[in-house]
Amino acid sequence: MTATTSPTTRAERLDRLPFTREHGRLVFGSGLGWALDAMDVGLISFVLAALAAQQQWGVTSSELSWIASIGFIGMAVGATAGGLLADRIGRRQVFALTLLVFGLATGAAALSWSVGALMVFRFLIGLGLGAELPVASTLVSEFAPARVRGRVVVWLEAFWALGWTLAALIGFLVVPGSDAGWRWALALGALPALYAAVVRWGLPESVRFLETRGRVEEAEAAVRRFEQSAGVAPVESPLPTPVAAPGPRALWATGTRLRTAALWTVWFSINFAYYGAFIWLPSLLVANGFTLTKSFGYTLVITLAQLPGYALAAYLIERWGRRATLATFLAGSALGAGMFAAADSDTTVLVTGMVLSFFNLGAWGALYAVTPEVYPTVLRATGAGAAAGFGRLASIAAPLCVPPLVDAGGTGLVFGTFSAFFVLGALATWGLPERRGQTLEDDVPMPSSVAA
Template sequence: MSALLTRTERLDRLPYTRRHNKLLIGSGVGWALDAMDIGLISFIMAALAKEWSLSGGELSLLGSVGFVGMAFGASLGGLLADRIGRRQVFALTLLIYGVATGLSALSTGLVALIAFRFVVGLGLGAELPVASTLVSEFAPRKIRGRVVVALESFWAVGWLAAATIGFFVVPQDNGWRWALALGAIPAAYSLIVRFGLPESVRFLEAKGRHAEAERVVRDFESAAGIASPTHAAAESPVLPTVTSTRRDLWGDRFRVRTIALWLTWFGINFAYYGAFIWLPTLLFEGGMTLVKSFEFTLYMTLAQLPGYATAAFLIEKWGRRPTLVTFLGGSVVGAVAFGLAPGLAAAVAPGDEGTGFAVTLAAGCVLSFFNLGAWGALYAITPEVYPTAMRATGAGAATAFGRIAAMAAPLVVPWVVAAAGRPVLFGLFGAMFTVAMIAAWFLPEYTDRALDET
C-alpha cells in the first residue's frame, strides 16, 4: 500500500517522532532568538530615553525602523525560499540579523543604532515566514496546526528571555549594550540550522531533486519505525517547476484569501507591536520606575505561555479559523480593558497604587494571553493558504504587508497618547484587532487536510 503513496503523503501519515522534534526545536530556537531581539528593543528604548534624552519622535523612529527592514526582508525572504530553499534562507537570515545585532551594541549615537536596526530587521523579517513554512511542510497532517503553534510558542520563550535581560541587565551601566551583544547568538546558531535541519521535501520535489527528497523522507520513516517502499523513485509525481510572482497572489483563485490574509496580518501587527514595543516606556512615563516597568512587562510575558498552549489544543479541535477568530476577539477585550484599567482602579480604590498595578496587570495578562494565542493560530493557517510553489512567497508577502503596520504603529503611539490619552490608544488597538478578526473569517480552513501541491 505504501508504494501507492507520494512522498508528501508518506510524510503526512507519520506519527510525531524525534525527527519532527529536532526540526521543531531547531526552528523554534531560531524563532525564540528572533523574539528576544525584537523584545529587547522595547526595553532598550526605555533605557535610552533616559540615557540619551531621546524625544518621543526619536524613540518612535528607533522602534519602527526595524519593521521597515522586516517588511523588505519578509518579501524578499519568501521569494528566495521558493527559489533556493527554506533551510538556506533560514540560516542566512539568522546570520544577517545576528551579526547586525552584535554590531549595534557598539553604536555611538542614534543614527548608527537606527542603521543597524534596519539591517537586523531585514534578517528578522525574512526568517519568520520561512521557518513556519518549513515546519508546516514536515508536520504530520493531523497535528500540523498544533505543531506550528508549538513553533510560535517559542516566541514567548524569546520574549521572556528579553524581559529577563531587560529586568536584570539593561538597568545596569551600559546594560543596553550588553543586552544587544547577547543578540549576536543567532549568528553562531545559523551554522546549526544550515547543517542540522532538513530541506523541505515539497521544495526538493518541486525543483526536481527527487533523490534528495527520498533520502529525507526515508530518514523520517526510519525514525518512526516504518519501512520505506522498495520502489520509491516512481512514487511521487513530478511536480512542474513553477516560478511564482506577486501577480499570482491576485489571480481569481487566490484574490479573496490574499486580501483576507493581508488584512489579518495588518491588524494584528499594528495592535501587537504598537502596544508591546512601547509598553515599558509608556509605563515608565506613567509614573513607574524603570525597573518596575520591566517587572510588569515580565509578568505580562508569562501569560503568553498558557495562551499558546490553549491555542495549540484548540486549533485541531475547533479548527484554524474558529480558533484564530476567538483569540482575536479576546484580544479586543484585553486591549480595551488595558486602556481603561487605570480609570477602573482609581474608581474602585482611589489613590491605592497596589490596586492600580493589579488591575492593570490583570488586563495586560488577558491581552497577552489572547494576542499571542492568535499569533500562534495565524502562523498555523498562513502556510496553508497557498500551494507549494508559492507557499513561502505568499506567506512572505502577507508578513511584509503586516510589517507596514508594525512600522507605522510605533510612530503613531506618542501622537495618540499626547492627543487623546492611553484609553484611546488601546481602543485603537482593539479596533485593529477587530479588523483582523473580521478578515480571518474569509480565510480557508485546512484542518486535517493535506497541503495543496499545485
C-alpha cells in the same frame, strides 16, 4: 481482475507518519532560532525605555519612534524578499542566512555611537528577522503530519514567548544595571550568528520544495529519514513534475485573490495592535509614573502570560479549527486591549495586560499555523512572506502613531485603537480557508497563471 492502487506520493508518506523524534528536532532547531529572534525584537522595547530615561544622545520621542519603526521597515523588506528566495533556492538556506544577518547586525548595534548608527543597525536586523519567521513556519508546516500540522506550528510559534520572556529577563536584570546596560543586552542578541551554522547543516530541506525543483533523490532521502525515525518501511513514490515558482503576481490571480486579501488584512491588524502595544509598553508604564525597574518587572509578568495562551491555542486549533481559534483569540485580544485602556490601578494594569498578552500571542500562534496552508507549494513561502511583509507596514506605522495618540487621549485612546484593529482582524478571518486535518495539497487552488 486485480485492483490497482495509486502510488503513494512523498507528501502522503510524510502525512501518514506519527510525530517522531525527527519532527521534534525540526521544531526545536527552528524554534530555537525563532526564540532568539523574539529576544532581539523584545529587547528593543527595553532599550527605548532606557535611552529615554538616561537621555542618551538627547534622544527625542520622535527619534525613539523611528528607532522602533526602522527595524520593521527592514522586516517588511526581509519578509517579502525572503519568501521569494525560499521558493527559489530553498527554505533551509534562507533560514540560515537570515539568522546570520540579524545576529551579526545585533552585535554591531551594541557598539552604536549615535541615534543614526543604531537606526542603520536596526534596519539590518529587521532584514534578517523579517525573512526568517515566515520561512521557518513554512519549513515546519511542510514536514508536519496533516492531523497535527496546526498544533506543531503553534508549538513552533510558542518559542517566540520563550524568547520574549528571555528579553524581559534581560531587560529587568541587565538594562537598568548601568548606563551601558542596553548595550550588554544587545550584545547578547548576537548569539544567532553562532547558531546559523547549526541550522544550515542540521535541518532537512523541504521535501515538497525539492520535488518542485526536480531534486528527487534529495527528497527521497529526507522522507526516508523521517520514516526511519518512525519505524515505517519506505515505499516507492512516483516521479514528481518540476514546477517553476510563479512569482508574487500569482497571489492576486483568480482562485487566490480573496484568500490573499483576507490574510493580508489579518496580518496588518495583528501587527499594528501587537507591536504598537508591546514595543511601547515599558515606556508607557514609565510615563504613567512607574519606575524603570517596576515597569520592566510588570512587563516580565505580562510577558509570561503568553505561554498559556500558546498552549490553549495549540489545543484548540485541532479541535475547533483554524478560523474559529484565530477569530476567538483576536476577539479576546480586543477585549484585553479595551480593559487595559480602562485600567486605573497597578493591579488592573497587571491583570488586563496579562489578558491581552494571553490572547494576543495565542492569536499569533494560530495565524502562523494558518498562513502556510493558504497557498500551493510553489507559492507557499512567497505568499507567507508577502503577507508578513504587508503586516510589517502596520508594525512600522504603529510605534509612530503611539506618541500622537497619547497626546490626543492618553493610554486609553492608544489601547482603544488597538482593540479596534483586533476586531478588524477577527472579522477578516472568515475569508480564510479551513484546512484542519487536510494535507497541504487538498483544496488549495492553483492560481490561473500557474495552472496554465
